[in-house]
Amino acid sequence: MLILECPCCGVSGEETEFHAGGEAHLKRHSVGSTDDQFEEYLFMRENPHGVHFERWRHNNGCGKWFHAARCTTTLEVFGTYCAQTYEPPKEIKDAISARRPGWSWRNFS
Template sequence: MLTLQCPYCGVQADETELAPGYEAHLKRYGPGSSPEEFESYMFARKNPKGVHFERWRHAYGCGKWFLAARDTNTLEVFGTYPAQSSAPPADLVAKIKLKRPEWEGYK
């Protein structure tokens, strides 16, 4: 079972308390964007085997959205951080690189 720690309230919540929000750090396109840009935002998602950054909501807790880094192959969670972050924190990236030296980094 997947267990994530909410960075806001500090609760270790299993996946039954959480709601997935799918891929994190998407570039959002709205009015004035080309049809191709909007289509890529709406429908094109990464589906990696390995390290992935995702959005989660602590639905049955504080209700806040947060971001998590985890390995989709092993379900290992590297850490969580606030949803307002524009990129993963440097210490989290360093932790991932330490455990997964072959990882190419956040893009």
């Protein structure tokens, strides 16, 4: 069971109060993109054993989307942050580095 803190309303709730929305930080390739880029956007997903970044929605609460950094192996949540960003903020990366030195995920590390 994950315990997430919604960065929008500040409520700390357990998993069933939220809804998972898939991988975070996807580039939404569309008009003008190549077939390869579009395929990448549609189908190619990370399936890591460890650090992962996901979108979540506080659907039984404020209804807002946010991002969460967590470990898929231990279900440890490193932190949650605003969805209006292209990459995880420094404090989230630092929190992960403290727990999982040398981690990397797509272009982030």
